[in-house]
Amino acid sequence: DIQMTQSPSTLSASVGDRVTITCRASETVDRWLAWYQQKPGKAPKLLIYTVSNLQTGVSSRFSGSGSGTEFTLTINSLQPDDFGIYYCQQYFTSPYTFGQGTRLEI
Amino acid sequence: QVQLVQSGAGVKEPGASVKVSCKPSGYNFIDYYIHWVRQVPGQGLEWMGWINPKTGNTKYAQKFQGRVTMTRDTSISTASLELSALTFGDTAIYHCARSTWNFHYFDFWGQGTLVTVSS
Secondary structure (H helix, E strand, C coil), X not given: CCCEEEECCEEECCCCCCEEXXXXXXXXXXXXXXEEEECCCCCCEEEEECCCEECCCCCXXXXXXXXXXXXXXXXXXXXXXXXXXXXXXXXXXXXXEECCCEEEEC | CCEEEEEECEEECCCCCEEEEEEEECCXXXXXXXXXXXXXXXXXXXXXXXXXXXXXXXXXXXXXXXXXXXXXXXXXXXXXXXXXXXXXXXXXXXXXXXXCCCCCCCCEEECCEEEEECC
8 A cells, every 4th residue: 555644743833824744655646646624523625636736716825746756735824724634645546545644733 | 516415323333334325416426436434533534445326336445345335326316335343443434525537536525424333
């Protein structure tokens, strides 16, 4: 199985900051990488797919980059509502696997 | 608007089976795959498998092979997950989620159903 490792595990930031979360795959996932945001008691919400494509309705403050085994999610101008846990997911090959999550505290 | 509404589950004893249902709306049921993803409380996300509602074809994660069955009923546009031989480690929130047939990221999710395995 492809292992997805995120860093950092926890991130504390302030409103207005720019933050970056990294996701590393144990082998190449080409560009088949998605990012989700999850808030307490809620289902994950798709933010970005295929590395850098913004899901409809998601703020342009979110952006993604990378390819192969290393990927980043960047959030510009952090807002209070951006708190939550962020997960990357590879869908290059099954079993589709997720990173362990990055908790973003505002 | 697209919604996936889940039902079922609750508290089960070890060794029992559980069935969770997922009823999508707002799109044509057979046009998108349904996946099941579980989350142990306070932990990460684990993909369990998918079903193609058009054909009934399934693909399961190796970890759950032999214990999981995913089905669909096109007459009521509902997909279901059944997990047997439950252990305490199966206590989790089970989500259904939608993907296209060719790109398996999940654009819409069910609200999640808590399954508690307890004696």
